[in-house]
Amino acid sequence: MTTENRAHHLHLRAEDVGGYALLPNSPEQVAPIAARLDEPTFVARNREFETWRGSLAGETVVVTSTGVGGPSTALAVEELAALGVGTMIRVGVSGSMRPNTRNGELAVVTGAIRDEGTTKQYLPVEFPAVATTDVVRALQEAAAGQGVPHQCGLVHTKDSYYGEMEPERMPLAAELTERLGIWRRGGAICSEMETAAVFIVGSVLNVRTGSVVMMWSEQAVRDGGPAPAVEPLYDTAVAAMRRLVHTAVGAGVA
Ligand SMILES: O=P(O)(O)O[C@H]1O[C@H](CO)[C@@H](O)[C@H]1O
Numbered sequence: 001m002t003t004e005n006r007a008h009h010l011h012l013r014a015e016d017v018g019g020y021a022l023l024p025n026s027p028e029q030v031a032p033i034a035a036r037l038d039e040p041t042f043v044a045r046n047r048e049f050e051t052w053r054g055s056l057a058g059e060t061v062v063v064t065s066t067g068v069g070g071p072s073t074a075l076a077v078e079e080l081a082a083l084g085v086g087t088m089i090r091v092g093v094s095g096s097m098r099p100n101t102r103n104g105e106l107a108v109v110t111g112a113i114r115d116e117g118t119t120k121q122y123l124p125v126e127f128p129a130v131a132t133t134d135v136v137r138a139l140q141e142a143a144a145g146q147g148v149p150h151q152c153g154l155v156h157t158k159d160s161y162y163g164e165m166e167p168e169r170m171p172l173a174a175e176l177t178e179r180l181g182i183w184r185r186g187g188a189i190c191s192e193m194e195t196a197a198v199f200i201v202g203s204v205l206n207v208r209t210g211s212v213v214m215m216w217s218e219q220a221v222r223d224g225g226p227a228p229a230v231e232p233l234y235d236t237a238v239a240a241m242r243r244l245v246h247t248a249v250g251a252g253v254a
């Protein structure tokens with residue numbers, strides 16, 4: 001905490017947050033997600049961390065950007081948890097690892113392959129990075145309820161975007177390519193850069209966590225074509241959070 005009782009990196013105070021957080025990656029994604037909450041208000045910005053606050057069924061929900069990758073995501077989860085947030089959902093974009101995935105399909109993530117460095121400073125690799133069951137269920141029900149095509153499964157979390165996109169360019173080309181093949185054969189459905197940190201830091205701090213990521217099809221990634229529309233992703237994440245809030249306050253799901 002800073003001298004003004006603000007979290008060191010997020011610049012938030014305990015009274016700024018409630019029990020729930022949605023975690024996109026980029027500051028530009030925060031306001032559009034917060035616009036789906038009641039009474040969205042800008043709260044703070046420092047470095048890559050921008051936070052807006054709103055509410056669902058009268059409960060405070062914050063939307064905070066995590067920045068790219070494990071280190072900054074771990075900071076965000078740590079500081080939000082210290083301020084009292086107990087439920088967090090990552091909301092992002094990923095590259096599909098399955099040939100028949102449609103461009104823009106969602107992945108409701110059940111677990112993450114820890115092919116990154118941050119979480120190894122929390123728990124040994126034998127410890128699984130898994131989502132919390134009721135958050136997974138809320139995300140599945142929200143996607144189904146909105147008619148959004150989705151798959152449920154494992155995500156690959158890595159540190160090097162270009163190591164995934166252009167492994168052949170790297171000195172470690174053979175190893176990177178082999179490992180990507182291994183994750184595919186093991187059943188990974190897509191690849192991104194933050195979910196393992198959300199799940200592992202969440203486990204250590206006793207936070208409920210989930211992750212929903214939109215998948216670029218392999219062809220769209222290869223073509224560098226336009227990104228699929230993110231509205232179904234944002235709608236699904238907010239609808240899932242609404243379900244979790246309604247369950248907690250004992251109201252029916254709207
Ligand atoms: O679309 P977002 O959520 O930023 O996430 C994906 O895109 C970034 C790389 O371009 C990585 O952070 C990866 O996880």
Ligand SMILES: O=c1cc[nH]c(=O)[nH]1
Pocket residue numbers: 093094095096161164191192193216221
């Ligand atoms: O393929 C992709 C697309 C988005 N983000 C990633 O990390 N990988």
